[in-house]
Structures are given as structure tokens and as C-alpha cells.
Amino acid sequence: MGIERHPYATAREAADMLAVTGLPRTSVRRALAAGVAGEAIRTRGSLLYRRRTIRDLIREPLTEGTLPHPLDKGTFVLRLWFGAPDIVRFTAHQEDDARRDSISDGWHMGWQTRLVLVARATYGVPMPLLATCGGFVVVGATILGARQSATDTSTSLRLGPPDDWYEGLHHRILITPRGRPWTILPRARLNNPWVGVNERDGRA
Numbered sequence: 001m002g003i004e005r006h007p008y009a010t011a012r013e014a015a016d017m018l019a020v021t022g023l024p025r026t027s028v029r030r031a032l033a034a035g036v037a038g039e040a041i042r043t044r045g046s047l048l049y050r051r052r053t054i055r056d057l058i059r060e061p062l063t064e065g066t067l068p069h070p071l072d073k074g075t076f077v078l079r080l081w082f083g084a085p086d087i088v089r090f091t092a093h094q095e096d097d098a099r100r101d102s103i104s105d106g107w108h109m110g111w112q113t114r115l116v117l118v119a120r121a122t123y124g125v126p127m128p129l130l131a132t133c134g135g136f137v138v139v140g141a142t143i144l145g146a147r148q149s150a151t152d153t154s155t156s157l158r159l160g161p162p163d164d165w166y167e168g169l170h171h172r173i174l175i176t177p178r179g180r181p182w183t184i185l186p187r188a189r190l191n192n193p194w195v196g197v198n199e200r201d202g203r204a
Helices: 011-021 025-033 051-056 096-102 111-122 187-191
Strands: 008-010 047-050 075-080 128-133 136-148 155-160 182-185
Touching: 008 011, 008 051, 011 025, 011 047, 011 051, 025 128, 047 051, 075 136, 096 136, 096 155, 111 136, 182 187
Parallel strands: 075 128
Antiparallel strands: 008 047, 075 182, 128 136, 136 155
16 A cells, blocks of 8 residues: 555645545635635645545435435525625634524525424424534534524524534535525425424434
């Protein structure tokens, strides 16, 4: 086995390495900005990432059909942009609590969706949340409540840490359908999100 000449890769080289995942180069750059390969080493003309960390990102993607339990009973998925005109919500070195806080505000949804999120938390089956950037899962959380913002028509989410279901999902690729900044997976649950509100064990 050959020895790598340099243990670090530029952002362009990282995008080339991750091309096997099928993600566009622009998506990979957004994911790198969200810290999927750790905090970059800044040089005069480049951002450098560890090649070993990049290789570890190449895993079988998750789809709505392969979501583990209890995510298969309904998962709220946020799609972060990390590029104009959206804001960069967190940096690679921030802790999980700060990341959850940074994604809790500014989501536009109808009152029906907000009511479902509140009802599930009230009945003891809070909906899991995954936030992705560039196709990679970058934040996991549990939705403990939701309310309309006091300043505009958007929704603020009250988020707690994820349960054991998040183990192994951090920085996995999650395939989501095109569309708005949030969705519910599997899509069958988007059409009928009330299913499971009174299922305390989440299995029925």
C-alpha cells in the first residue's frame, strides 16, 4: 500500500474524493463549511482537511426507506444551505447544544404542522429531527415543542438532545427529495403526520 505524500486535501481535492457519493461539488463545499470533515486548516490560499476524515465520510447513504427505528415513524428533516442568501448557522468547532440552538428559529410552516409537533411531544412520542447540509447529517435533536415566533410568522422549535437513535447517523449522507427547507420522512408520514401521535412506544 502506498504512503500518501500529504495527509491533507484542499476543498477541491475533498470534493473529488467525495465524488463517488454522487453529491455535486457545490453540495460538498456546503457540507465542508458545516464541519463534516472537521475544522479546516487555513493557509494563505486554501482550506485543508484531513484525507482520513474525508474517506470516513464515504458510507452507504441513508434513504427514507432505510431510516432506523424510531425515525421510520416520522422524522422532521431540516435542510441547511450554508451559502448565500442563507446564513451560516454554526461553525465546525461548536458543541452540540450550540448547534441545536442555532437551527431552532426561522422555519416557515402551517399551524397544522406546528400542532402535530406539539401533540407528539405532549403524548410522549416527540418527533426526531435531523438537519442536513449538502446532503450530510450535521445535527440531531428531539422536538420538545414548537411555537410561532413573536416577531414574524415563522416557527421556533424547542429542541433537546437526540436519543440513542442518533448513534451512527452523524455525518451520514441522507437522501431527501427536492423541495422546501424542511420535510417529514418517510413521505407517507408527511401526508398523514398524525399517525403515531398516541403511540407511546412508537411501534404501532
